[in-house]
Amino acid sequence: MNRLLYENSVSYQGHLIIPFVFGMADGQAIYSYTLLSELGYKGQFHKFQNPAGIYSNSIESIVEVAKEHLENNSDVKSKIDYFKSRYTYQDNLIIVYKLADKYFYDHYKPDSLNNVAAPKIFATESECIHWIKQGLDRSKASSSFEI
Template sequence: MNRLLYESSVSYKGYLIIPFVFGKVDDYEIYSYKLLAEVGHKSRFHASENPATMYDNSIISILDIAKEHIDVNIDFVSQGDFFKSRYIYRHNLIIVYQKNARCYYDHYAPESLTNIAAPKLFSSPYECLNWVQKGLDGRNKS
């Protein structure tokens, strides 16, 4: 699989829709998508790949396909925009969230929706992002 296009991701009704290039046909890229759910594994679509089983040759169209699928099959009610504080660094997705005056984060590599975040608490979003960036920078120097 090609890398996940986190920079083109869209937050929608408690899901993060993440497009990626599924393949090529006659020099045209064919897009698919994966989903993250703010409620994690409580949603049957968390970390799923293209539950609508439809593909398209534009990112905008694949995002629309995903939104329509979510509208028809939504399995929870969102409590806000969990994915609003998301950052892309070196093609990695970092989602920062606060709870009870503490910061937490989820970290996803460019090729996988497996959370690789370390179990660490932070006092601010800045401290969290700085720590993750230093870790990624250090890993890339090796």
């Protein structure tokens, strides 16, 4: 799988639709998608890749395919947008959420849907984002100095 295109992700009915380049045909990108469920592992389509089995030559149309599939098959019909506060930084996906006046986050690397977030609690969303950015910046700086 190529890099997940988090910057083109769409939150829809309790899921995050994340497109990616599946392959190339005649110099054209062929797109697929993968899903995250706000229910996590309890969700039927959590970390599921392209349950509709349809591919497209555009990001917009693959997102529409995913939406249609979720409308007809999803086990989640949420009115709360769990994925509303999501950010892409250095091609990483950061999802910040609030629970009982505390902030938490999920962190996904560019090529994997394995949550690598540290178990840390924050007082504000901006404090959370700042801490994550510092960690990613340090990681990038230390890897650029390797010999």
